[in-house]
Amino acid sequence: MKKRIYAGLAICLLLLLTGCEAKEKQPDNLDNTDATAPFEAVTITPEPEERRLETVWLCADTLDFAMQIPKELTTEPKKEGNLNYVFEGINDSLSVSLQRWDQVSKPDAAALAELITRNNGQKTEIVNCGGRELVKVDWPHGEVNYYLLSEDGDAYVLWITPYVMRDPDVYWKVKQMEESICSIQNVPKGEESVRAEGTSSKELDYYVLIDKKHALPEGWEENLDLVSMVNSVGDTVRAERTAYKAYLELKADLLENEGIDVDLDSAYRSVAYQQEIMDRFTEKYGAAYAKRTVATPGYSEHHTGLALDLYFRLDGVEVYENEDLVKYPEVWKRIHARLADHGFILRYPGRTDGTVDYTYEPWHIRYVGSAEAAKEIMAMPAFSFEDWLAAR
Ligand SMILES: [Zn+2]
Numbered sequence: 001m002k003k004r005i006y007a008g009l010a011i012c013l014l015l016l017l018t019g020c021e022a023k024e025k026q027p028d029n030l031d032n033t034d035a036t037a038p039f040e041a042v043t044i045t046p047e048p049e050e051r052r053l054e055t056v057w058l059c060a061d062t063l064d065f066a067m068q069i070p071k072e073l074t075t076e077p078k079k080e081g082n083l084n085y086v087f088e089g090i091n092d093s094l095s096v097s098l099q100r101w102d103q104v105s106k107p108d109a110a111a112l113a114e115l116i117t118r119n120n121g122q123k124t125e126i127v128n129c130g131g132r133e134l135v136k137v138d139w140p141h142g143e144v145n146y147y148l149l150s151e152d153g154d155a156y157v158l159w160i161t162p163y164v165m166r167d168p169d170v171y172w173k174v175k176q177m178e179e180s181i182c183s184i185q186n187v188p189k190g191e192e193s194v195r196a197e198g199t200s201s202k203e204l205d206y207y208v209l210i211d212k213k214h215a216l217p218e219g220w221e222e223n224l225d226l227v228s229m230v231n232s233v234g235d236t237v238r239a240e241r242t243a244y245k246a247y248l249e250l251k252a253d254l255l256e257n258e259g260i261d262v263d264l265d266s267a268y269r270s271v272a273y274q275q276e277i278m279d280r281f282t283e284k285y286g287a288a289y290a291k292r293t294v295a296t297p298g299y300s301e302h303h304t305g306l307a308l309d310l311y312f313r314l315d316g317v318e319v320y321e322n323e324d325l326v327k328y329p330e331v332w333k334r335i336h337a338r339l340a341d342h343g344f345i346l347r348y349p350g351r352t353d354g355t356v357d358y359t360y361e362p363w364h365i366r367y368v369g370s371a372e373a374a375k376e377i378m379a380m381p382a383f384s385f386e387d388w389l390a391a392r
Pocket residue numbers: 302307308309363364365
């Protein structure tokens with residue numbers, strides 16, 4: 001946990017001891033559409049000290065986020081097949097989950113609120129929590145969402161879902177969780193906490209080799225820490241977290257020093273998605289054509305989340321079709337010259353010596369984890385990653 005989180009410790013404890021009970025009023029009717037208000041007649045007797053003993057802090061460092069959740073929800077935190085989940089705690093009466101959500105192209109709370117309303121038609125409210133703006137959505141029947149942005153501009157959504165509406169105990173827990181969200185930087189020292197999974201960087205082999213002869217290692221996709229963004233033409237693109245961070249640095253560098261405005265056309269593609277493309281092409285054009293034009297599922301470097309396809313804007317005009325992109329060798333030369341500084345290599349320089357037989361793809365770059373390795377690879381004859389790996 002970051003040190004500054006402890007900074008508000010004293011204030012937070014003081015608030016915990018004195019402020020929370022006083023703030024708790026007669027509960028609002030959570031279901032605006034129902035005249036037989038589920039909570040209207042319920043008197044809350046919170047016994048706050050006792051209840052607080054049952055809570056732990058859910059922390060997510062990369063988000064700079066923490067909240068209090070009932071302890072019983074942390075005993076078996078679930079991380080299901082959905083890679084976007086960073087935490088899910090669930091029992092018979094209540095669930096809490098934290099998920100990644102698509103990044104907005106102009107990441108601020110107002111843009112986020114607009115996007116949410118457009119997507120799900122719900123009214124949103126921007127809540128200021130200690131200088132940080134969260135977007136809140138109240139659903140009928142008591143469910144509540146908070147959308148928040150990380151420093152990187154990734155959007156996350158927190159779901160608090162009560163299943164048992166008329167239970168004052170459940171009501172109290174929901175209220176307590178909501179209150180704690182505004183204590184983001186105030187995790188009391190020594191308090192028990194559970195770390196949201198998936199947000200800490202995993203040990204990834206950034207030198208992983210995927211080509212026509214080398215398949216994606218087993219279990220790779222399950223371990224992949226992905227972030228998603230929306231590019232300038234409105235497509236959602238997902239990429240491995242560290243690679244994406246490095247890409248943002250490359251993008252800023254190119255804009256500032258070369259005046260080139262790059263964007264991501266494509267990055268992570270799942271094996272399942274690649275299979276779908278293969279099936280579609282086989283059905284439409286026959287197996288021979290499909291095999292020639294589509295990478296075999298399991299053998300595309302895009303499965304790693306570390307391969308990115310770039311496009312760029314020239315004089316405000318998007319150049320993103322491959323046949324147009326190849327018309328700008330001078331622009332690519334300037335882009336390629338800056339790749340290694342940010343840990344990227346050019347993967348398909350158009351070499352045909354038998355080891356790499358992909359055609360020239362100036363847009364396809366690959367993250368290898370460090371500038372040091374990238375510089376070594378880019379210094380190899382024809383930038384051969386295969387040769388560099390063999391020589392290690
Ligand atoms: Zn590619």
